[in-house]
Amino acid sequence: MTPAPAQPVSPSQPSLAQPRPSFWSGFGGGLVGGLVGGLLFNGIFGMMFGHGFGGIGGGLSFIIQLLLIGGVVMLAMRFFNRNNTAPAEARSLGFPFGRQGFGTDAQTYSPPAAGTGASGATSADEIGITDADRSAFERILADLQAAFTREDHQALRRLTTPEMVSYLSEELADNATKGLKNDVSKLQFLNGEVSEAWREGMRDYATVAMRWSAIDVMRNRQTGAIEKGDPYNPVETTELWTFTRETGQPWLLSAIQENAN
The missing domain is CATH 3.10.450.240 (Nuclear Transport Factor 2; Chain: A,)
Structure with a gap:
């Protein structure tokens, strides 16, 4: 029998061999999609259906793949958190002249507890203030x-x-x-x-x-x-x-x- 000739693919129609776009394909330039997709479907589901881990073999490989997946997810979460977190404001020390007391209560100060030595200087006083x-x-x-x-x-x-x-x-x-x-x-x-x-x-x-x-x-x-x-x-x-x-x-x-x- 003469095989039927292959039907040409119309340019306006997507090729059957062309993969559909997915969430993982656009995330991290395909890095996460490649790792997670390959490890998850070829590894875990492969083991479930009796195909093993594609030659990697054994329970140790299963654990390694889970660790890799967890590491990738953690990196992704850190990436998003870093971009969404506003930088902390630096605390500045100003000057009192012309500013103190305007609309604020007087500040209080509690000195740190310190023992007294034989010279009469506190433990925080190394030079002996007179x-x-x-x-x-x-x-x-x-x-x-x-x-x-x-x-x-x-x-x-x-x-x-x-x-x-x-x-x-x-x-x-x-x-x-x-x-x-x-x-x-x-x-x-x-x-x-x-x-x-x-x-x-x-x-x-x-x-x-x-x-x-x-x-x-x-x-x-x-x-x-x-x-x-x-x-x-x-x-x-x-x-x-x-x-x-x-x-x-x-x-x-x-x-x-x-x-x-």
């Missing part, structure tokens, strides 16, 4: 607030490190751009609790929870009118201030952390 040091911290607080109110850059350079001068100058410039001027008055120092003090080479560091109250307002640079703050009721503020000094040199403010808790 009363003279605490007086220096209090003096820097008052002088720095006054210098910031006067917008005295030269005084800021005497009281702080170059990095802090740069940050404070930027804060002053930002106020000026907005047409504002910070005015701090009637400052009263309440307490200075040493949180930590340590030494690195020839340089000392001390982080202190500085607590004070003051009338703190923002004024219009042109008219002097108060735009933020209460001119009659002082605001109590607590912040972590870090001071540094070289051997034989005075203390300088090197960092300010807002919202000390």
